[in-house]
């Protein structure tokens with residue numbers, strides 16, 4: 745496939761960015777989106793030009809670092825996949841593809857398609873954990889958990905912290921992210937002990953860092969690559985009211 749790429753280039757957080765057009769040839773439908781960008785960068789380096797900076801690590805859909813806007817959608821137009829799992833077979837010969845970084849004030853652009861998502865780490869360190877001496881693993885049945893609760897907690901725990909929910913939200917709200925973290929602990933007995941402190945500190949940190957509130961547009965759920973549900977936000981609100 746021959747494609748036209750319109751890629752956001754920005755030297756650093758203070759520089760003014762702009763879209764730059766690149767033509768790519770011989771893109772295989774078997775390539776992943778990041779492999780297509782690798783091939784573009786190889787060509788740019790060979791030509792003595794500056795490669796496009798983008799973030800990635802696992803390339804397996806689990807680390808959450810590969811977020812970027814592709815044709816107006818976080819992680820691209822295919823539901824429930826991360827950018828690293830996005831296949832080029834979903835594009836057609838001659839397509840023009842627009843590629844941009846996350847657009848949200850709490851995620852400033854570091855360079856090109858890379859944004860600083862350390863605001864999520866700051867929220868996570870205020871309460872996204874349980875305080876226990878781990879020691880050796882307990883016998884599996886020593887703390888009984890209803891199957892429904894363990895399944896729902898697991899569904900929340902698969903949030904990879906990619907930030908697509910924030911990028912897709914008109915309020916740059918981090919509520920879906922936080923609600924996933926709150927839910928994974930709130931549904932388990934081990935997480936109940938610090939539940940009040942956890943929800944208060946994580947929500948207050950979110951506000952302090954400049955994330956907006958939820959206004960129920962549902963864009964976050966629609967764009968989340970891990971299909972984290974809005975019902976988690978309802979649970980977060982209930983946890984917050986209980987703690988208040």
Ligand code: SF4
Pocket residue numbers: 902903904905906907908909910920921924964967968969970971972
């Ligand atoms: S809730 Fe979804 S979109 Fe938001 S950080 Fe977690 S995985 Fe990414």
Ligand code: FES
Pocket residue numbers: 799800801802803804805806807808809810826827828829904
């Ligand atoms: S590179 Fe890790 S989720 Fe995409």
